[in-house]
Amino acid sequence: MADRGTEKRSALVVGAGDATGGAIARRFAREGYVTVCTRREAASLEPLLERIRADGGEAHGFGSDARVEEDVVNLFNTIEEKLAPLEVVVFNIGANVNFPIRETTSRVYRKVWEMAAFAGFLAGREAARVMAPRGHGTIIFTGATASIRGGSGFSAFSGAKFALRSLAQSMARELGPQGIHVAHTIIDGAIDTEWIAKNFPQRHALKSQDGILNPEHIADAYWMLHSQPRDAWTHELDLRPWMEKMA
Amino acid sequence: MADRGTEKRSALVVGAGDATGGAIARRFAREGYVTVCTRREAASLEPLLERIRADGGEAHGFGSDARVEEDVVNLFNTIEEKLAPLEVVVFNIGANVNFPIRETTSRVYRKVWEMAAFAGFLAGREAARVMAPRGHGTIIFTGATASIRGGSGFSAFSGAKFALRSLAQSMARELGPQGIHVAHTIIDGAIDTEWIAKNFPQRHALKSQDGILNPEHIADAYWMLHSQPRDAWTHELDLRPWMEKMA
Amino acid sequence: MADRGTEKRSALVVGAGDATGGAIARRFAREGYVTVCTRREAASLEPLLERIRADGGEAHGFGSDARVEEDVVNLFNTIEEKLAPLEVVVFNIGANVNFPIRETTSRVYRKVWEMAAFAGFLAGREAARVMAPRGHGTIIFTGATASIRGGSGFSAFSGAKFALRSLAQSMARELGPQGIHVAHTIIDGAIDTEWIAKNFPQRHALKSQDGILNPEHIADAYWMLHSQPRDAWTHELDLRPWMEKMA
Amino acid sequence: MADRGTEKRSALVVGAGDATGGAIARRFAREGYVTVCTRREAASLEPLLERIRADGGEAHGFGSDARVEEDVVNLFNTIEEKLAPLEVVVFNIGANVNFPIRETTSRVYRKVWEMAAFAGFLAGREAARVMAPRGHGTIIFTGATASIRGGSGFSAFSGAKFALRSLAQSMARELGPQGIHVAHTIIDGAIDTEWIAKNFPQRHALKSQDGILNPEHIADAYWMLHSQPRDAWTHELDLRPWMEKMA
Numbered sequence: 001m002a003d004r005g006t007e008k009r010s011a012l013v014v015g016a017g018d019a020t021g022g023a024i025a026r027r028f029a030r031e032g033y034v035t036v037c038t039r040r041e042a043a044s045l046e047p048l049l050e051r052i053r054a055d056g057g058e059a060h061g062f063g064s065d066a067r068v069e070e071d072v073v074n075l076f077n078t079i080e081e082k083l084a085p086l087e088v089v090v091f092n093i094g095a096n097v098n099f100p101i102r103e104t105t106s107r108v109y110r111k112v113w114e115m116a117a118f119a120g121f122l123a124g125r126e127a128a129r130v131m132a133p134r135g136h137g138t139i140i141f142t143g144a145t146a147s148i149r150g151g152s153g154f155s156a157f158s159g160a161k162f163a164l165r166s167l168a169q170s171m172a173r174e175l176g177p178q179g180i181h182v183a184h185t186i187i188d189g190a191i192d193t194e195w196i197a198k199n200f201p202q203r204h205a206l207k208s209q210d211g212i213l214n215p216e217h218i219a220d221a222y223w224m225l226h227s228q229p230r231d232a233w234t235h236e237l238d239l240r241p242w243m244e245k246m247a
Numbered sequence: 248m249a250d251r252g253t254e255k256r257s258a259l260v261v262g263a264g265d266a267t268g269g270a271i272a273r274r275f276a277r278e279g280y281v282t283v284c285t286r287r288e289a290a291s292l293e294p295l296l297e298r299i300r301a302d303g304g305e306a307h308g309f310g311s312d313a314r315v316e317e318d319v320v321n322l323f324n325t326i327e328e329k330l331a332p333l334e335v336v337v338f339n340i341g342a343n344v345n346f347p348i349r350e351t352t353s354r355v356y357r358k359v360w361e362m363a364a365f366a367g368f369l370a371g372r373e374a375a376r377v378m379a380p381r382g383h384g385t386i387i388f389t390g391a392t393a394s395i396r397g398g399s400g401f402s403a404f405s406g407a408k409f410a411l412r413s414l415a416q417s418m419a420r421e422l423g424p425q426g427i428h429v430a431h432t433i434i435d436g437a438i439d440t441e442w443i444a445k446n447f448p449q450r451h452a453l454k455s456q457d458g459i460l461n462p463e464h465i466a467d468a469y470w471m472l473h474s475q476p477r478d479a480w481t482h483e484l485d486l487r488p489w490m491e492k493m494a
Numbered sequence: 495m496a497d498r499g500t501e502k503r504s505a506l507v508v509g510a511g512d513a514t515g516g517a518i519a520r521r522f523a524r525e526g527y528v529t530v531c532t533r534r535e536a537a538s539l540e541p542l543l544e545r546i547r548a549d550g551g552e553a554h555g556f557g558s559d560a561r562v563e564e565d566v567v568n569l570f571n572t573i574e575e576k577l578a579p580l581e582v583v584v585f586n587i588g589a590n591v592n593f594p595i596r597e598t599t600s601r602v603y604r605k606v607w608e609m610a611a612f613a614g615f616l617a618g619r620e621a622a623r624v625m626a627p628r629g630h631g632t633i634i635f636t637g638a639t640a641s642i643r644g645g646s647g648f649s650a651f652s653g654a655k656f657a658l659r660s661l662a663q664s665m666a667r668e669l670g671p672q673g674i675h676v677a678h679t680i681i682d683g684a685i686d687t688e689w690i691a692k693n694f695p696q697r698h699a700l701k702s703q704d705g706i707l708n709p710e711h712i713a714d715a716y717w718m719l720h721s722q723p724r725d726a727w728t729h730e731l732d733l734r735p736w737m738e739k740m741a
Numbered sequence: 742m743a744d745r746g747t748e749k750r751s752a753l754v755v756g757a758g759d760a761t762g763g764a765i766a767r768r769f770a771r772e773g774y775v776t777v778c779t780r781r782e783a784a785s786l787e788p789l790l791e792r793i794r795a796d797g798g799e800a801h802g803f804g805s806d807a808r809v810e811e812d813v814v815n816l817f818n819t820i821e822e823k824l825a826p827l828e829v830v831v832f833n834i835g836a837n838v839n840f841p842i843r844e845t846t847s848r849v850y851r852k853v854w855e856m857a858a859f860a861g862f863l864a865g866r867e868a869a870r871v872m873a874p875r876g877h878g879t880i881i882f883t884g885a886t887a888s889i890r891g892g893s894g895f896s897a898f899s900g901a902k903f904a905l906r907s908l909a910q911s912m913a914r915e916l917g918p919q920g921i922h923v924a925h926t927i928i929d930g931a932i933d934t935e936w937i938a939k940n941f942p943q944r945h946a947l948k949s950q951d952g953i954l955n956p957e958h959i960a961d962a963y964w965m966l967h968s969q970p971r972d973a974w975t976h977e978l979d980l981r982p983w984m985e986k987m988a
Contacts, residue, residue: 100421155372159413177984232981476704478704481715483730487727595869596870664896668842
């Protein structure tokens with residue numbers, strides 16, 4: 001990341017959920033970025049936007065279906081034309097499901113791919129479209145253990161995550177020499193979310209010993225990736241709690 | 248592969264093109280399998296079916312769109328009900344394209360995934376459906392260098408190939424302990440096809456020094472995979488010409 | 495492997511133990527190779543040599559310390575000058591130990607490397623020396639799960655196995671284009687050996703359901719690798735029982 | 742890294758050369774660590790120690806042969822007894838050589854392993870010895886492209902680097918759950934060193950466009966790794982210039 005002077009710049013988080021995506025959005029807002037958050041339902045973004053604004057940041061929320069090309073193209077155009085040039089795009093949509101192969105419906109297989117891979121392609125391509133002519137910018141894709149290992153029952157989730165990882169590699173090889181930093185993370189462990197707290201209370205209890213990932217720390221890692229000078233870029237970063245068994 | 252006695256068994260090649268898929272089909276026919284070949288256009292299968300029959304084999308061809316669930320389910324049902332129990336399923340559809348990321352249309356990205364990953368999921372799942380209750384069978388997915396490396400311009404092709412590889416891993420982990428051999432190949436190099444001969448004549452000229460893959464030899468490898476006893480199964484097999492630079 | 499006519503050729507198995515190495519030696523002897531077996535103690539080779547001869551094969555045994563350069567150079571010279579040109583060299587020495595890092599002595603760490611990596615380098619280099627001028631030959635290194643995964647307590651064993659794998663890659667990239675087939679296997683599971691029978695009887699009992707690797711089947715795979723035509727070479731081959739959890 | 746209060750702590754850089762190792766040592770000194778630097782020749786450390794002291798840091802230099810167990814054990818004992826508890830150990834010795842396999846002497850093969858793998862084992866084991874009872878600490882091993890790819894001619898260098906990487910994995914799996922952060926870096930590209938400036942002037946000229954790695958930025962990455970909270974540890978970090986072709 002080079003110094004871009006005092007002009008306003010924007011950071012987009014596609015899939016700004018309550019935990020990781022939200023923490024990333026707040027982190028970039030804190031660093032002075034015009035922060036744009038999307039989820040399918042605009043209304044669900046309100047608490048996050050309010051929190052960012054209460055902390056003194058600038059935040060904009062859009063209800064946008066990340067799987068719908070027109071929505072995504074319009075979103076990027078709106079940000080570029082109305083808000084500020086995009087310097088950072090984070091794609092953070094997952095769709096973790098597990099079914100035995102014979103019980104994996106084509107609907108599930110397709111939908112998981114649309115959410116976690118096709119939507120990543122749309123966001124990544126649009127990011128490339130606006131960043132490449134400027135010769136700088138950062139694009140980060142959120143991966144998981146399923147990005148590097150096809151576990152039993154994970155044909156749908158892992159299929160999408162492998163595809164997203166190959167997208168990150170392909171884009172890095174093409175866009176790196178054009179000045180754009182493309183990175184992929186591998187989050188290997190449970191994250192401190194309401195969903196984990198509710199569905200895996202024992203797992204969540206490990207929080208007291210730092211046994212699950214704190215979204216704020218994931219956000220720090222994303223900020224670090226964006227902050228790397230271009231002579232020393234990281235393409236793939238794994239993050240896991242100290243107690244977690246390495247995949 | 249255990250000895251299955253004298254009952255008739257079938258082998259299905261989804262994507263039985265002129266080169267690799269055709270050679271695989273002929274190989275299994277030669278070993279006595281009722282061989283079933285599919286392509287989108289049934290008519291284009293005729294030369295292959297005739298060649299198998301001329302060699303004394305039993306061959307059946309179906310025009311079937313591998314991306315259409317109903318087609319695939321019907322295909323498997325027809326084979327099981329009318330022909331012979333499926334012992335081998337080979338998924339052999341590729342869709343090698345290369346576009347800079349900004350010129351990769353959502354239509355291309357989706358179509359390549361549908362052909363090379365979603366269709367693989369449908370074939371794999373249906374194979375699991377008929378094989379799992381019997382506790383034996385072989386499922387082979389054809390991969391490429393793009394299955395393990397996201398090269399520049401390959402976001403669509405590599406995305407589909409990575410997804411297919413994760414499918415193979417996921418199914419192997421689930422179905423191996425159920426007696427089903429799931430394997431994935433990595434074909435790393437040009438194959439001796441009419442398409443290569445026409446479009447890359449210099450490359451094709453390497454044939455005289457064994458510099459491109461002979462489809463018959465790929466077929467031998469597939470037969471070998473199927474023939475492995477279940478105490479010594481290979482999950483992933485790479486194949487490349489001696490002159491080829493290792494990816 | 496091209497047809498080499500009727501001239502005698504030799505196959506060397508460095509580390510021709512009772513199970514895997516012995517089975518590989520018998521396999522190549524059965525195919526007509528002058529088979530050369532080495533272990534540190536020549537006397538321990540006698541049962542294997544007798545068995546090969548009883549089966550009609552030609553076998554020679556040498557007591558040779560695979561870690562001692564002079565021994566290895568002399569061995570290759572003796573074979574080339576007195577027996578027959580080396581067409582196949584298999585390196586099959588392992589040294590599976592597990593110690594917590596703090597209890598891993600420098601002596602163990604060094605010794606395991608000398609047996610499983612340095613000795614592999616010596617055998618591989620000497621094989622290259624005699625094969626490269628002829629432009630053909632096969633060199634196979636036996637690996638394990640520890641070749642691709644550094645498990646807890648395996649710093650010594652995995653360190654040696656990773657090194658051996660990198661040797662295989664490096665030699666394949668250099669020697670492949672010179673006509674020499676360099677391959678690496680990943681044996682992922684217990685092998686049917688006396689040692690397993692004695693020390694892991696429960697594991698060995700899985701033999702009745704093909705749950706452990708039969709050395710004869712490993713030998714078949716090595717023969718298959720050597721038999722591959724040079725337009726379709728495999729560099730890395732994994733082998734595991736159907737019941738085995740994929741690493 | 743948890744807050745350790747105000748007690749003095751030490752950071753050891755094994756292989757504190759002029760560029761990367763030196764920059765890492767200066768970085769940790771700047772953060773308040775009692776910094777210990779080693780090279781084979783103590784005298785060659787003087788400029789670095791003086792620079793650290795001039796910047797207000799505390800630095801100690803030891804001539805120590807990292808391949809000699811007694812030296813390494815004594816070094817760790819001296820630091821722990823005379824200076825301050827070790828909180829950070831960085832192993833930074835490389836030995837990049839390239840020879841065709843037939844020209845790789847056993848002396849070179851062994852020496853490169855002793856410098857880049859065996860010495861890493863000694864440093865890592867001793868670090869584990871002093872850190873494990875305390876339940877915290879950071880151990881970082883410096884890797885390279887050769888750590889994940891056995892290139893032609895790199896049998897010795899890559900063999901050592903693969904071994905070092907497996908050591909990092911093995912130690913991470915054992916020591917992570919004991920509170921010790923073990924990380925491995927993959928430096929993929931030329932570093933701005935005098936050696937590169939002298940031997941690869943064209944490559945070095947890329948410095949003007951950030952085309953080679955700045956040692957200060959590598960040092961920042963090492964500090965970042967050490968600073969990660971234990972719920973979000975990175976095990977493997979790649980670093981490469983934007984212009985560099987991804988391996």
